[in-house]
Amino acid sequence: MRGLISSAFVIILVSGLLLFTNYQLEHKTGRVGKDTITVYNWGEYIDPDLLKQFEEEEGIKVIYETFDSNEGMMGKIEQGGTAYDVTVPSEYAVQMMEEKDLLLPLDFSKIPNVTHIDPYFMNLPFDPDNKYSIPYFWGTVGIAYNASLLEGQTFESWESLWDASLRQKLILVDSAREVIGVSLNSLGYSLNSTSLQELKEATDKLETMGPNVKAVIGDEVTQLMINNEASVALTWSGQAADMISENDDINYIVPEEGSNLWFDNIVIPRTSTNVEGAYKFINFMLDPKVAAQNAEYVGYSTPNTAALPFMDEEITEDERFYPDEKARENFEVYENLGLETLGVYNELFLKFKMGLR
Amino acid sequence: MRSKNPLRFIYATPYAAWLLLFVLAPIAVIVYYSFFDLSGHLTLANYRNFFTSIYFKLTLSSFWYAFLITFFALLISYPTAYFLTKTKHKQLWLLLIIIPSWINLLLKTYAFIGLMGIYGPINGFLEAVGIGNQQILFTDFSFVFVSVYIFIPFMILPIFNSLDKINPTLLDASKDLGANAWVTFKRVIWPMTTDGVKSGIQVVFIPALSLFMVTRLIAGNKVMTLGTAIEQQFLVTQNWGMGSTIAVFLIIFMFLIMILTSGKKGGIIK
Amino acid sequence: MKKLGIMPRTYLAAVFVILYAPIFYLIYYSFNSGGGMSHFESFTLEHYQAVFQDTRLLIIVLNTVIIALLSALLSTTIGVIGALAIYFMKNKSARQTVLSLNNILIVSPDVIIGASFLILFTLIGVKLGFASVLISHIAFSIPIVVIMVLPKLLEMSTTLIDAALDLGASRKDVLTRVILPYIKPGIFAGFFLALTYSLDDFAVTFFVTGNGFSTLSVEIYSMARTGITLTINALSGLIFLITMVLVLGYYIIGNKAKSPQGVKK
Numbered sequence: 001m002r003g004l005i006s007s008a009f010v011i012i013l014v015s016g017l018l019l020f021t022n023y024q025l026e027h028k029t030g031r032v033g034k035d036t037i038t039v040y041n042w043g044e045y046i047d048p049d050l051l052k053q054f055e056e057e058e059g060i061k062v063i064y065e066t067f068d069s070n071e072g073m074m075g076k077i078e079q080g081g082t083a084y085d086v087t088v089p090s091e092y093a094v095q096m097m098e099e100k101d102l103l104l105p106l107d108f109s110k111i112p113n114v115t116h117i118d119p120y121f122m123n124l125p126f127d128p129d130n131k132y133s134i135p136y137f138w139g140t141v142g143i144a145y146n147a148s149l150l151e152g153q154t155f156e157s158w159e160s161l162w163d164a165s166l167r168q169k170l171i172l173v174d175s176a177r178e179v180i181g182v183s184l185n186s187l188g189y190s191l192n193s194t195s196l197q198e199l200k201e202a203t204d205k206l207e208t209m210g211p212n213v214k215a216v217i218g219d220e221v222t223q224l225m226i227n228n229e230a231s232v233a234l235t236w237s238g239q240a241a242d243m244i245s246e247n248d249d250i251n252y253i254v255p256e257e258g259s260n261l262w263f264d265n266i267v268i269p270r271t272s273t274n275v276e277g278a279y280k281f282i283n284f285m286l287d288p289k290v291a292a293q294n295a296e297y298v299g300y301s302t303p304n305t306a307a308l309p310f311m312d313e314e315i316t317e318d319e320r321f322y323p324d325e326k327a328r329e330n331f332e333v334y335e336n337l338g339l340e341t342l343g344v345y346n347e348l349f350l351k352f353k354m355g356l357r
Numbered sequence: 358m359r360s361k362n363p364l365r366f367i368y369a370t371p372y373a374a375w376l377l378l379f380v381l382a383p384i385a386v387i388v389y390y391s392f393f394d395l396s397g398h399l400t401l402a403n404y405r406n407f408f409t410s411i412y413f414k415l416t417l418s419s420f421w422y423a424f425l426i427t428f429f430a431l432l433i434s435y436p437t438a439y440f441l442t443k444t445k446h447k448q449l450w451l452l453l454i455i456i457p458s459w460i461n462l463l464l465k466t467y468a469f470i471g472l473m474g475i476y477g478p479i480n481g482f483l484e485a486v487g488i489g490n491q492q493i494l495f496t497d498f499s500f501v502f503v504s505v506y507i508f509i510p511f512m513i514l515p516i517f518n519s520l521d522k523i524n525p526t527l528l529d530a531s532k533d534l535g536a537n538a539w540v541t542f543k544r545v546i547w548p549m550t551t552d553g554v555k556s557g558i559q560v561v562f563i564p565a566l567s568l569f570m571v572t573r574l575i576a577g578n579k580v581m582t583l584g585t586a587i588e589q590q591f592l593v594t595q596n597w598g599m600g601s602t603i604a605v606f607l608i609i610f611m612f613l614i615m616i617l618t619s620g621k622k623g624g625i626i627k
Numbered sequence: 628m629k630k631l632g633i634m635p636r637t638y639l640a641a642v643f644v645i646l647y648a649p650i651f652y653l654i655y656y657s658f659n660s661g662g663g664m665s666h667f668e669s670f671t672l673e674h675y676q677a678v679f680q681d682t683r684l685l686i687i688v689l690n691t692v693i694i695a696l697l698s699a700l701l702s703t704t705i706g707v708i709g710a711l712a713i714y715f716m717k718n719k720s721a722r723q724t725v726l727s728l729n730n731i732l733i734v735s736p737d738v739i740i741g742a743s744f745l746i747l748f749t750l751i752g753v754k755l756g757f758a759s760v761l762i763s764h765i766a767f768s769i770p771i772v773v774i775m776v777l778p779k780l781l782e783m784s785t786t787l788i789d790a791a792l793d794l795g796a797s798r799k800d801v802l803t804r805v806i807l808p809y810i811k812p813g814i815f816a817g818f819f820l821a822l823t824y825s826l827d828d829f830a831v832t833f834f835v836t837g838n839g840f841s842t843l844s845v846e847i848y849s850m851a852r853t854g855i856t857l858t859i860n861a862l863s864g865l866i867f868l869i870t871m872v873l874v875l876g877y878y879i880i881g882n883k884a885k886s887p888q889g890v891k892k
Binding site: 368369371372373375376378379380381382383384386387433436437440441443444446448449450452453454455456457458459460461462463464465467468469471472474476478506509510511514515518519521522552553556559560563564567569583584587588591592597600601604607608611612615616 | 635639646647656664704727728733736738778779782813820860875878
């Protein structure tokens with residue numbers, strides 16, 4: 001019995017000590033009190049130096065927190081009990097958040113830098129007139145491949161993913177709309193198709209790709225590609241950029257039939273307790289020099305035209321990541337298909353994955 | 358019996374409160390949700406849906422892998438626990454078995470991706486001994502291996518505890534009576550450790566049904582479990598009704614397993 | 628007790644090698660000057676420096692440890708009480724039912740636990756943050772403690788209690804002098820597993836934490852999209868080292884003090 005009590009006592013003592021240290025640390029970093037905003041973003045999706053710069057310029061402390069999926073982020077904001085001032089949902093999530101009345105309408109007079117955004121990326125179907133959101137980064141879905149591990153295959157067409165020479169080589173992303181989208185694109189259907197007939201046709205075709213599929217995974221694919229462990233992957237352009245920066249043998253291509261054009265967007269959730277601070281932060285991030293530095297750090301494509309001159313030409317003239325307007329013609333932005341149809345997509349995708357061996 | 362209870366009823370309130378708030382209330386919520394479809398209408402469609410081929414197949418494969426994982430975990434853990442009880446500093450060794458599980462699981466999984474990779478040390482070894490390069494990652498083998506790895510400490514602990522309490526004189530007696538090692542094991546050791554084995558099976562088999570993350574990272578989604586399906590329904594499809602329905606079945610399966618693994622004598626945890 | 632033969636030794640060695648292989652792999656690459664966990668370039672300590680410069684990360688680590696220790700302690704206390712309550716239940720089928728209910732949290736996928744706890748907290752009005760995370764960790768660790776403690780109680784012969792009572796021991800004495808010492812190994816096993824559950828949990832914490840509070844697993848998971856930095860490897864290396872030193876130190880001190888139990892399970 002004495003052993004038990006003294007053990008318990010030691011644990012309480014240690015926890016108390018740690019709590020105290022923690023308190024000291026938090027005070028040292030000034031996380032407590034003062035004018036603060038809380039930014040809720042994807043992991044490693046901002047240059048930390050810029051956060052410091054913002055804190056110095058505006059005298060507002062930034063608490064930076066991260067999430068790993070739109071759904072998780074939305075759940076947190078929807079349930080309340082949080083006070084996020086800025087967050088970065090993908091386009092379909094903007095629409096969902098708007099429907100659930102989770103967003104504050106933006107007052108553009110407080111964001112003068114919004115004029116730097118390419119008009120092509122403004123006023124998109126998921127948020128007409130940019131009432132709630134401003135694009136933060138954008139990109140496409142395509143094929144990343146390592147030519148040194150392949151026998152001269154090319155990927156101008158989505159059809160090439162069905163080629164028998166890719167047996168057990170292809171890595172797919174664990175996301176229903178992207179994978180079924182490959183099939184839809186190759187059949188010439190819309191990525192926003194809601195026709196059960198078309199979807200059935202697409203997944204039937206997809207099933208014949210089964211023998212080529214090595215794995216269906218998430219972000220781990222980046223490391224596998226960099227380490228030459230995998231040779232072909234269906235992936236987002238941002239991830240492809242990460243791969244290319246680490247491994248020169250990797251290339252990225254958007255097949256000619258078309259692709260998805262995606263956006264991550266800055267929004268102010270209703271839970272914000274420092275709306276003025278949030279506006280200052282958004283305006284700061286849209287400053288051309290800041291946006292340029294951020295884009296170079298993160299490696300994704302920025303919609304900020306004024307930022308492009310401040311960036312390395314090698315990046316901004318790369319057609320793979322900054323496709324010209326002609327190439328963009330075949331791109332489609334995801335629409336929110338509604339939970340019902342999303343369910344159909346996911347069930348079909350589940351069936352596809354269960355058929356893999 | 359009550360007279361012997363040194364614990365007056367009132368002391369049990371924290372536990373009872375926990376049962377009510379964190380077990381019964383969530384179950385009620387889940388059962389409630391399972392009767393609603395996406396548009397919020399009362400329906401039995403989710404249950405009908407569960408019995409369609411796809412979820413039925415999923416359940417079967419889930420059980421099969423959970424069985425494999427439990428089987429191999431037991432196969433490895435039992436001798437480990439047995440030998441551990443024979444070591445000099447057995448408590449220390451036991452702690453050393455638990456410590457690896459304090460390092461973040463995702464990190465260890467990433468390490469396994471590296472270890473099992475085409476250029477990883479395991480393949481380096483296979484190459485050196487002449488077996489040649491193998492695709493280890495994204496196979497049934499890698500999935501079962503890593504899952505067993507995760508669960509081993511949870512299996513060893515209860516078995517160790519039950520082995521540890523066996524009185525050594527009992528074994529001597531058995532030997533003196535002319536029993537060989539195998540007979541001693543079968544007649545003396547094993548019966549005395551079945552409780553430990555049963556709680557080991559419970560803490561491995563049941564969570565193995567709901568494994569996720571490992572299914573994606575190590576098996577490349579070529580293995581699906583009920584846990585993965587629930588995860589998807591809640592987070593991706595946002596169909597809480599269907600997710601809850603699968604969860605309800607998982608809870609039913611758990612009850613069945615508990616009944617199956619409960620022995621006749623005593624009728625408690627065993 | 629006779630010494631272990633060569634076969635058992637090899638077997639145990641193999642088990643330990645496999646258990647520790649991924650950890651040493653992580654630590655090995657924490658010294659890599661290259662970016663990732665492959666192609667060791669050259670030796671560096673820069674990732675360890677980065678750990679100490681990152682106050683935010685240190686705060687998160689401290690949070691993680693505090694939550695783990697406190698939740699393990701409290702859940703062990705409640706779990707032991709629960710196990711005793713189940714043990715002394717007269718009605719067998721009621722006992723079986725409570726036990727099954729007890730195990731539900733072990734089998735439930737984390738997402739469900741997280742989502743339902745979140746609903747619960749918002750209903751009751753608990754502020755999301757330290758308190759909600761602590762409460763959740765206590766809640767999901769309790770059943771494992773019960774599972775570890777109960778078998779110990781069951782193997783204890785009832786005559787022991789009867790004898791104590793016959794000898795005039797009070798109920799309190801029976802509890803503190805007879806029962807608790809007997810089930811001590813089970814209590815420590817439960818405590819350590821509760822610690823393990825808490826340190827490993829990602830999904831539940833993610834759901835129930837508010838802004839301003841994070842644990843290491845949540846941090847690591849949200850890094851996955853852009854890749855985990857070697858700073859985290861270095862951090863894990865440090866945590867591993869500290870744990871080892873603490874455990875060995877505790878064991879040696881415990882042995883020197885001639886504690887009859889040695890290190891507790």
